[in-house]
Amino acid sequence: MQLEFSPEEIAFQQEVRSFIAENYPENLRSVQDEGHDLSKEDFLSWHRILAKKGWIAPAWPVEYGGTGWTATQRFIWSEELAAADCVGTMPFGLSMVGPVIYTFGTPEQKARFLPGILSGDDWWCQGYSEPGSGSDLASLRTKAVRDGDDYIVNGQKTWTTMAQHADWGFFLVRTDPDAKQQEGISFLLIDMKSPGVTVRPIITLGGEHEVNEVWLEEVRVPVDQRIYEENKGWTCAKFLLAHERTGIAAVARSKRGVEKIKQIARTEMDGDKPLLANAFFKRKISELEIDLTALEFTELRSLAGEAAGKGPGPESSLLKIKGSEIQQRITELALEAVGHYGAPYFRGFGEGDNEHPIGPDYAHRAAPTYFNTRKTTIYGGSNEIQRNIIAKMVLGI
Amino acid sequence: MDFSYTETQDMIRETLSRFLADTYDFDSRGKMIASATGRDAGIWKALAQDLGMLGASFSEEHGGLGGGHLENALIMEELGKVIAIEPYLQTVVLGGGALKAVGGAIADAVIPEIIGGNVVIAFAYAEPQGRYNLANLRTTAKKDGAGYVLNGHKGVVYAAPWASHLLVTARTGGSGSEAAGVSLFLIDANLPGIVRRDYPTVDGFQASEIYFENVAIPGDALLGGEGAGLPLIEQIVDEATVAVCAEACGVTFKLHQGTLEYARQRNQFGQPISRFQVLQHRMVDMFMEVEQSKSMTTMATLKLDLPAAERMAAVSACKAKVSRAAKFVGQNAIQTHGGIGITQELAIGHYFKRATMIEGQFGSADHHFDRFEKLTLAE
Numbered sequence A: 001m002q003l004e005f006s007p008e009e010i011a012f013q014q015e016v017r018s019f020i021a022e023n024y025p026e027n028l029r030s031v032q033d034e035g036h037d038l039s040k041e042d043f044l045s046w047h048r049i050l051a052k053k054g055w056i057a058p059a060w061p062v063e064y065g066g067t068g069w070t071a072t073q074r075f076i077w078s079e080e081l082a083a084a085d086c087v088g089t090m091p092f093g094l095s096m097v098g099p100v101i102y103t104f105g106t107p108e109q110k111a112r113f114l115p116g117i118l119s120g121d122d123w124w125c126q127g128y129s130e131p132g133s134g135s136d137l138a139s140l141r142t143k144a145v146r147d148g149d150d151y152i153v154n155g156q157k158t159w160t161t162m163a164q165h166a167d168w169g170f171f172l173v174r175t176d177p178d179a180k181q182q183e184g185i186s187f188l189l190i191d192m193k194s195p196g197v198t199v200r201p202i203i204t205l206g207g208e209h210e211v212n213e214v215w216l217e218e219v220r221v222p223v224d225q226r227i228y229e230e231n232k233g234w235t236c237a238k239f240l241l242a243h244e245r246t247g248i249a250a251v252a253r254s255k256r257g258v259e260k261i262k263q264i265a266r267t268e269m270d271g272d273k274p275l276l277a278n279a280f281f282k283r284k285i286s287e288l289e290i291d292l293t294a295l296e297f298t299e300l301r302s303l304a305g306e307a308a309g310k311g312p313g314p315e316s317s318l319l320k321i322k323g324s325e326i327q328q329r330i331t332e333l334a335l336e337a338v339g340h341y342g343a344p345y346f347r348g349f350g351e352g353d354n355e356h357p358i359g360p361d362y363a364h365r366a367a368p369t370y371f372n373t374r375k376t377t378i379y380g381g382s383n384e385i386q387r388n389i390i391a392k393m394v395l396g397i
Numbered sequence B: 001m002d003f004s005y006t007e008t009q010d011m012i013r014e015t016l017s018r019f020l021a022d023t024y025d026f027d028s029r030g031k032m033i034a035s036a037t038g039r040d041a042g043i044w045k046a047l048a049q050d051l052g053m054l055g056a057s058f059s060e061e062h063g064g065l066g067g068g069h070l071e072n073a074l075i076m077e078e079l080g081k082v083i084a085i086e087p088y089l090q091t092v093v094l095g096g097g098a099l100k101a102v103g104g105a106i107a108d109a110v111i112p113e114i115i116g117g118n119v120v121i122a123f124a125y126a127e128p129q130g131r132y133n134l135a136n137l138r139t140t141a142k143k144d145g146a147g148y149v150l151n152g153h154k155g156v157v158y159a160a161p162w163a164s165h166l167l168v169t170a171r172t173g174g175s176g177s178e179a180a181g182v183s184l185f186l187i188d189a190n191l192p193g194i195v196r197r198d199y200p201t202v203d204g205f206q207a208s209e210i211y212f213e214n215v216a217i218p219g220d221a222l223l224g225g226e227g228a229g230l231p232l233i234e235q236i237v238d239e240a241t242v243a244v245c246a247e248a249c250g251v252t253f254k255l256h257q258g259t260l261e262y263a264r265q266r267n268q269f270g271q272p273i274s275r276f277q278v279l280q281h282r283m284v285d286m287f288m289e290v291e292q293s294k295s296m297t298t299m300a301t302l303k304l305d306l307p308a309a310e311r312m313a314a315v316s317a318c319k320a321k322v323s324r325a326a327k328f329v330g331q332n333a334i335q336t337h338g339g340i341g342i343t344q345e346l347a348i349g350h351y352f353k354r355a356t357m358i359e360g361q362f363g364s365a366d367h368h369f370d371r372f373e374k375l376t377l378a379e
């Protein structure tokens, strides 16, 4: 065990750092700094640059387009991305369905779907949750009935993130209504432009449109868009959930978040002194930072276990719980830091005059981000469900 | 000692609660917020003229019902239950509070107008650098003949776009955060030189950035002594702080109640989620926070007329506790709802937003712990 990077790793760090500095899109930087919402094009502009460089999917096996980096290199990479405040890549293709396809898909399916995920030409969404099936995902009712070489799919999905922009979705559907819950489910890839697919927006608390209802009415889906065996979709789903949970710790991004709060607290005045001089506020920052270190080293230990051949297990629930709580505390502290200027609702009006700005730029998204980030303890398996998993799978009770 | 309400107080609560049930359902509130002015001015008129509600906390000599802090608290609690966006806090509690405290001609002139629903007052006190420090002011009022000339910038002035009057804190002398030199003025909101930039707030109100650019104000706009206004400002802000805590009692009560109802009818794993013990205990904790908020608000309301140091300690104790309760109850209401809790369509999220803004209004928990310690923990 050792903490320091090797000379090769330091060289790698330099390489990726200068790559980011030289290639990160300027206009994206300003959109972020001014606190605006990011569009699909914004996300794609950075995605395409990484795809061109071959660095879009560091976690994938080399044969499918991965970088072949070690766990430490991947760690350095995510640290550098966060330190430079780069936008993330959308997880649905790269971290979710991609690994399912290269793990469970046929050679034809791999050839057909993986390139679009890497290039960013295909955007994906995840159609798991239903109005009646959230935490109890296996109770899902959307059904697919075989008709020749097609399935005919009927049902409703909800909370489908980015479905409004998606070209493709991966869906869990019931193919055997008589089997025990988990055993009658299949994993289907559905073209979002198929007749019978309707996407309706759900507006969330910060005023943003990121989730949707997806209605499926008599949607024809070719059988060759089913991944893995019929009625074995739960295997794919469970595999994917474990993948989803590791990224969810978001350590590097949270480190950046803590730095931003320090920056705000240096600028914000608390009477005659900067807010950072306020002992209460300082204590909250250090508590956050120390908890983040505990999370970081828990993740590093877990990555070491993975490198030694132990796949992400139920301990990843710990990373999800602590990671999501820290993300929420960061937004909580940011809102507290901006004081009165948390109240103006910037989505409520246009650009406005520059002569009379409304508070500092960093305050504009503080409240909506705080509201929105309540989602992190709900999605990806709620934190209550994660605790149930630890109790059952780790503690054995 | 007696913690019971009088018949009049019970009547005020019942009348108001019935009126709000008819007028302030969630959809109607949404429509008010989405309208051009961001409110329904007819509600304010009705509160004044049909219900006599705006006079509840004023003396009979001024045409009121003879009540005071308790009436303000119970009205604010009812308003909180429907997350009303009425400018009661600003107009009656702050504006009315200041006028009651100074009395005299200006009180005789303006209070009846408040009671009649003809006046809306906004409280322009916060400045970008000042945070929760009421004396940290850069806005100045310079003596000019019989009157003053006002210059400066006030931030996030709730209800300002609706206001006929502004209650303004400014320095007539001194500097920094000095107590001496702080003055309070009640001015016409439409005087030349007042520039406003209006916007909605995340909790459904309207607010403004206000810039005073050489605004000439008359000498009789001054409330209390020139340069000696800080104690008065602290007093009305304490009264407003308790009023906001009372509002929080209404808001968190509904957050808890809504969560309980939802958990009873939401099924997962073949049973209502209210059967899961972890959620049961959480809802019990929420309940206890709501009850303790009510206790602290009652305590502080009853201590508002004590000498300043005792009043301040009581108000800070109350706000520190209620701010934390608002956070706890709000966050857990959303968490217990799951995904549906973070949508705009459900009322619960809007209660959460108001609860969140209440946390910091007139000082965060930290700010009030600090003030409490300074008053009670001599080294």
Ligand SMILES: Cc1cc2nc3c(=O)[nH]c(=O)nc-3n(C[C@H](O)[C@H](O)[C@H](O)COP(=O)(O)OP(=O)(O)OC[C@H]3O[C@@H](n4cnc5c(N)ncnc54)[C@H](O)[C@@H]3O)c2cc1C
Pocket: A125, A126, A127, A128, A129, A131, A133, A134, A135, A136, A158, A159, A160, A161, A162, A211, A375, A378, A379, A380, A381, A382, A383, A384, A385, A388, B266, B268, B269, B273, B276, B278, B279, B335, B336, B337, B338, B339, B340, B342
């Ligand atoms: C912003 C956002 C984006 C999302 N994106 C997607 C997406 O792209 N694709 C997708 O398929 N889904 C998505 N989801 C859905 C998400 O996975 C679900 O919200 C989540 O699984 C919880 O389900 P639910 O909302 O129905 O809550 P419920 O399951 O109804 O839970 C309500 C509450 O009960 C608790 N609870 C439930 N069961 C138990 C138990 N056994 N023990 C203790 N407590 C329990 C929960 O923890 C929660 O607090 C998203 C959700 C959000 C909020």
Ligand SMILES: Cc1cc2nc3c(=O)[nH]c(=O)nc-3n(C[C@H](O)[C@H](O)[C@H](O)COP(=O)(O)OP(=O)(O)OC[C@H]3O[C@@H](n4cnc5c(N)ncnc54)[C@H](O)[C@@H]3O)c2cc1C
Pocket: none
């Ligand atoms: C100082 C002291 C004085 C006492 N005096 C008296 C006395 O004068 N007369 C008398 O009769 N008894 C007395 N008791 C006993 C006391 O009432 C019991 O200790 C108590 O009822 C708990 O029972 P237990 O110790 O067997 O713990 P258990 O019942 O075994 O509980 C162990 C843990 O499990 C938890 N638990 C149990 N059931 C549930 C559930 N359904 N849901 C969630 N959590 C649960 C408990 O909260 C506890 O944390 C006294 C105990 C103490 C410590």
